[in-house]
Amino acid sequence: MRSLLDLSRDDLVGLLAAWGYPAYRARQIRSWVFGQYVEASEQMVNLPGSLRRQLADWGSVWPLEIADSRLSRSGDTLKVLFRLADGATIEAVLMLYDRRRTLCISSQAGCAMGCTFCATGLDGLTRNLTAGEIVGQVLALSSLLAQRRDLATDRARANGSRVSNVVFMGMGEPLHNYTPVRDAIGVLTSPEAYGLGARNITVSTIGVVPAMRRLAGEGLQLRLAVSLHAPHDHLRTQLVPPGRRWPIRDIMAAADEYIERIGRRVTYEYVMLDGVNDTLELGRQLGRVLRGRRCHVNLIPFNPIPGQPYRPTPDGRVRAFAAQVEASGVPVSVRVRRGVEMDAGCGQLSTRFKLESAPVALQAGDSVA
Numbered sequence: 277m278r279s280l281l282d283l284s285r286d287d288l289v290g291l292l293a294a295w296g297y298p299a300y301r302a303r304q305i306r307s308w309v310f311g312q313y314v315e316a317s318e319q320m321v322n323l324p325g326s327l328r329r330q331l332a333d334w335g336s337v338w339p340l341e342i343a344d345s346r347l348s349r350s351g352d353t354l355k356v357l358f359r360l361a362d363g364a365t366i367e368a369v370l371m372l373y374d375r376r377r378t379l380c381i382s383s384q385a386g387c388a389m390g391c392t393f394c395a396t397g398l399d400g401l402t403r404n405l406t407a408g409e410i411v412g413q414v415l416a417l418s419s420l421l422a423q424r425r426d427l428a429t430d431r432a433r434a435n436g437s438r439v440s441n442v443v444f445m446g447m448g449e450p451l452h453n454y455t456p457v458r459d460a461i462g463v464l465t466s467p468e469a470y471g472l473g474a475r476n477i478t479v480s481t482i483g484v485v486p487a488m489r490r491l492a493g494e495g496l497q498l499r500l501a502v503s504l505h506a507p508h509d510h511l512r513t514q515l516v517p518p519g520r521r522w523p524i525r526d527i528m529a530a531a532d533e534y535i536e537r538i539g540r541r542v543t544y545e546y547v548m549l550d551g552v553n554d555t556l557e558l559g560r561q562l563g564r565v566l567r568g569r570r571c572h573v574n575l576i577p578f579n580p581i582p583g584q585p586y587r588p589t590p591d592g593r594v595r596a597f598a599a600q601v602e603a604s605g606v607p608v609s610v611r612v613r614r615g616v617e618m619d620a621g622c623g624q625l626s627t628r629f630k631l632e633s634a635p636v637a638l639q640a641g642d643s644v645a
């Protein structure tokens with residue numbers, strides 16, 4: 277099924293011209309799509325009826341639909357399962373902060389990277405997402421936020437009803453689906469489309485070195501996060517198998533190049549696995565690897581996956597590990613444990629949806645309790 281979200285502005289103007297409509301109709305359509313988050317061309321009431329019907333016959337507005345959604349008990353984390361036109365499913369997680377609404381989105385259905393602690397990695401790659409399927413996740417959640425004003429604090433609402441930050445940390449390795457991800461970022465950052473600042477978008481990678489260099493060459497002010505998870509290659513390749521192809525030394529060189537060209541520090545993500553990568557000695561080694569680099573370490577509490585051997589590091593040892601890294605002068609933060617009770621960590625959402633089927637309705641007016 278074709279989607280309007282896969283058309284650039286010029287593509288849309290060309291399509292309309294072929295049907296005999298002037299270019300300003302494209303501006304009207306994009307205003308409905310990116311400003312009002314409409315799901316169907318029938319809702320674009322300032323268009324002639326004939327054009328609305330032609331658009332509906334041509335394809336859909338959104339290339340996905342919300343199949344299921346769950347709100348955490350605390351009401352600050354919403355996980356969403358999307359069904360794509362071919363039946364594949366992907367996940368997104370909306371995190372509600374005092375001032376921000378951060379949306380974690382997927383770049384692929386499944387993932388080929390095979391990280392051994394990740395539910396998505398266990399199932400392998402189903403397929404790449406199109407740019408429209410990536411942008412569609414943001415628009416669907418924006419629409420939901422516009423309907424469900426109770427999902428944001430007063431201060432967040434004062435900044436508008438939109439998603440304020442996007443992170444590519446859902447299903448998939450974004451740099452393994454480079455062109456659609458880059459095109460989606462182009463739409464999300466275009467003032468004529470979604471209009472999000474590039475500085476508010478984070479691309480998270482396990483370290484696909486050639487694509488990291490290519491991303492640096494785009495000259496966009498994106499945040500880059502690198503999933504490191506170990507300070508040396510022997511351990512890292514057990515957790516992140518593609519580390520055999522792209523060793524830490526090469527990843528660091530590409531990240532340093534990114535810092536130099538873009539001028540932003542890089543975040544190194546480190547999931548804390550009990551007894552696996554969380555000893556104080558490994559913390560010291562991590563500090564030595566990163567010392568002097570313009571970077572920051574984000575320690576991630578692990579969300580256990582049923583049937584897998586990994587367990588989360590106890591909080592006290594996470595703090596001790598952080599202190600070892602900080603002793604080398606590297607700033608460290610510990611990611612807030614959001615969504616633990618609902619398994620809303622990277623790549624763990626879709627599996628949980630397969631295990632449970634009771635839906636949570638998200639219509640306007642439902643309570644958030």
Ligand code: SF4
Pocket residue numbers: 387388389390391394395396397398446447448449482622623
């Ligand atoms: S952690 Fe990320 S890159 Fe690794 S398998 Fe899971 S989704 Fe893919």
